[in-house]
Amino acid sequence: MARSLQHMLLGRPLPTTAMLEERLTRPRAIGAFGLDALSSVAYAPDEILYALLLAGAAAARLSLPIAVAITALLLIVTVSYRQTIFAYPHGGGSFTVARENLGRIPGLVAAAALMVDYLTVVAVSVTAGVQAIVAFVPALDTHRVSASVAGILLLMVVNLRGIREAGAIFVLPTYLFIGSLGALVVWGLLRVTVLGGVPQAVHAAPPPAVEALTPFLVLHAFAGGCTAMTGIEAIANGVPAFKRPEARNAATTLSILAGILAVLFLGVTYLGQHVGAVPTAQANVVAQVGRAVADGPLFYLVQLSAAVVLLLAANTSFNGFPLLAATIARDGYFPHQFTKRGQRLAYSNGIIVIGALAIALVVVFRGSTHALIPLFAVGVFLCFTLSQAGMVRHWRRTRGPWWRLKLAVNGIGALATGLATMVVVVAKFAAGAWLVVLLVPLLVLNFLAIHAHYQRAREELANVGPSPEPHDVRHRTLIPVHKLNRATAEAVRYALSASDSVIAVHIDDDGDETRQLQRAWQAWCPSIPLRIVPSPYREVLDPLVDYILRVQAEEPRQPLTVMVPEVIPHRWWEEPLHNQSAFGLELALRYKDGIVVTTVPIRLHR
């Protein structure tokens, strides 16, 4: 039954040979990998204004220049990443590029930064999606957290079903969003330049200036706006998911994506500035531009598709994170359970982990996008920088045709993104970036510890010894006896089938019962000694463990098997009526050498 429920939720299992058919076409890839980048139009312009408006309404005039600067940075990064895609057709994630060119530690730093980034993308996108719905369904305002959690759970299920179907589900809303927001931007520009008569945005009066318009404030606005670029690296990470030729398809998709993003981001920022938008938790800049420019069906279409796209944007991370986790797990820096594909060819463990962590993040930050944003951009820009720096080294080593030009392109990319990283860290440090600055090194240390552990384990397990012969070793068995019944009897028979040396032990927590047991035992099986261990404090486990360790110490080179008779009832709900003493014993002896704990199950049939 559990299996059929699983199939209903996740689809039928797929054989490994189905792997190639699961590849993405270019239009589908925009759905699967591009949503994160595109949907940032819903919060990046807001972050610019949140910062600038601290210096009063007049400061908002700087939003367009800042957006232009960010767009320039976007173009640099795009050109840089195109080179990466062609140089690393098997997946040029920042991890791979940094690792291969800069060494192990920079690679792991990139991996850690990416992990943090993927995680925050899920939280930010889903909460921003809920916010977009709140803009036209205000009643949802008080249920932000539960709505966000429901969205993340939905994404987990969709992704556990496998990547192709995930892509298919996301294509329609993506193009609806691009189409409607594009139409809104074009219509807005037409009204501004030719038709005229665009009203001001409906909102509370802009807040009074509380800070001076310092360069630091401008940098703060720039850092906030940089969230527009998050997600652009997802394609380089996921090249192997494209249909053949993978690299060309991926590069073209990246260029198209960056172009669309630039147009939408600049358009929304310009119009927002023009209508005097003041972002609030209830209505973002897109929503205020929509109300002002086309308060009708188009507004609702934009909001609805933005909501859907934002909710689904988190999907980029559900593709990227498990792939990254599998990659570094294969190198031994992450638990190897993450290398296994599930029944539907998706990396199930990675999907479950990122979903669970994102839910925790949403709950802790009470579903507020604006509160989550500071955690957000540091990771991405760190990756950008490491990746571009890696490419610079790459060209210096490989020296293919035009290598100097390519090196220059990536060099400019590295420099620009490196500067941006510093800006983001400094500007957002107190607001939450410190958490990421703390988390990334901790993750790296964790990776290294895991790697060292697997290394040690492999070395310790390497020697299999000579070909085994029957009865190389003799082992002794010990049976804890509570009372004499069929459970005990079967355990004794089982022990005798495995070993010639059987000891029975009774913990004496009640004198009368013990004497009775001794008599019955003597009558039933005088050949096996029943040893009595006193327990004045009525504890059973501790004296038993002590005794077992003493017995083991007598002949430390022979394995001692503790065989615990366990009555297994016929119905699962009867389980609590029986002691699960074997479990406690296993736990207590888990790290003791030379001891094996076996449960001898005695199953009831009525």
Place this chain on the structure above:
Amino acid sequence: MARSLQHMLLGRPLPTTAMLEERLTRPRAIGAFGLDALSSVAYAPDEILYALLLAGAAAARLSLPIAVAITALLLIVTVSYRQTIFAYPHGGGSFTVARENLGRIPGLVAAAALMVDYLTVVAVSVTAGVQAIVAFVPALDTHRVSASVAGILLLMVVNLRGIREAGAIFVLPTYLFIGSLGALVVWGLLRVTVLGGVPQAVHAAPPPAVEALTPFLVLHAFAGGCTAMTGIEAIANGVPAFKRPEARNAATTLSILAGILAVLFLGVTYLGQHVGAVPTAQANVVAQVGRAVADGPLFYLVQLSAAVVLLLAANTSFNGFPLLAATIARDGYFPHQFTKRGQRLAYSNGIIVIGALAIALVVVFRGSTHALIPLFAVGVFLCFTLSQAGMVRHWRRTRGPWWRLKLAVNGIGALATGLATMVVVVAKFAAGAWLVVLLVPLLVLNFLAIHAHYQRAREELANVGPSPEPHDVRHRTLIPVHKLNRATAEAVRYALSASDSVIAVHIDDDGDETRQLQRAWQAWCPSIPLRIVPSPYREVLDPLVDYILRVQAEEPRQPLTVMVPEVIPHRWWEEPLHNQSAFGLELALRYKDGIVVTTVPIRLHR
């Protein structure tokens, strides 16, 4: 370390011989068993007024007559229970009396009713205790639930330490409460009768009448006031906890307790009526009487000691519930884990269970005493009735001296409490008594199912068969092989030490690895066949389970032991880095006959 923490919290373990020293003296017994009864003065007068005031302020004049009626009932019950104590010196709980005289089912009904009662006592007393503190620390009002939960946790720890210390801790507050509330009552009566000048209670004007003063309303008030009597049965249940002579000490304690209770209850009710008290969630009748009669140090002393006593009143249940659970568990109607005394001679499991359930109740009812009250009295009065009815049968059978008189006393008790039960059920049904009416039969059905299960299990396990001989049975072993390393090698050696028939199985989820493994295996140990099971969906567990079941079915009469090599890392935090595949396998094969799953631990040392 866990053990020393346990000793710090719970005290050093006590040997079984320490049992007699743990007995209670009479003054201590009032602390251990009497708190529940005494502390009900804090809510019983309120419940009378809550009901009467629905018919307007004038109806409050009926509160004293109703309290007198309840006191009369209390005296009847006390006399009845004294007879029970002498007739059942080994513990005359309602369960024992009803079971021995009325039969199995009435006995179990009494047990179920008592369990519900004990549980609700904890919830009601602790929340009422918090309410008493709120009366002079209003800031606590919003933290009722967490304060109540903290109180219950404290009680759990105190009781896990053992009964004598629990009694000692409770003696001082009890006598402080009796003394200060007694002084308040006496001072109040003096002012009313001789000195004069008692002001009206300070409160919002009494609410307007919303109902007529019907007989039903009076019965409702009576039913609410009956909560004053809860807890009076605890002594009869706990006779064996008294010092010798147990019965005489218990009976005397009961009489003293009932006398104190009657005086305080009548006094508070009378004074409450006189000052025109209107109970609220912030100040109960005792608090309002205190403010009116002696608004000074005495008021604070009464409130503080009432708060402490109420918080500790729940302790009656922490003594009673585990004792009852152990009694019925010994008869096979409750999981036998409840019969075991812990290291400190207390029935640990019972204490933990009632604490956890009470916490759940407090959280669900959001810490409101008034909301919990309707769950409360039904159970007690049902027990009273069954117990007295049982005593009537007892006297008819045993016919000692004065048996007719004794029969008459218990008969009147049975009749009066039976009527009261019906009143309580009818009056409080919609407000919550329905839950208890539902729960008691469900519990009884559960007891019977548990008993039937133990009966069946005992029958099935009775036959131990002939004296066992070495190699009565031969068993086969099967080893799941993931890769060939020392873990696998040790499992194979261990299997060969236990059995001549060893099968190795590899689940083929990756063709290349499988071919590599086959070659290595052939070179290492050609004598043991390595069977390959294909897994096109990359699942490991399901195909393995299917294969094991097939192998077992080949020779169903021989036990098949599955030996799973499990790498156990050196440090506990490394555990998640290794598969716990044995656990899943054990779970999947738990109910399958003839299969034993053993974990062969391979411990890492670095």
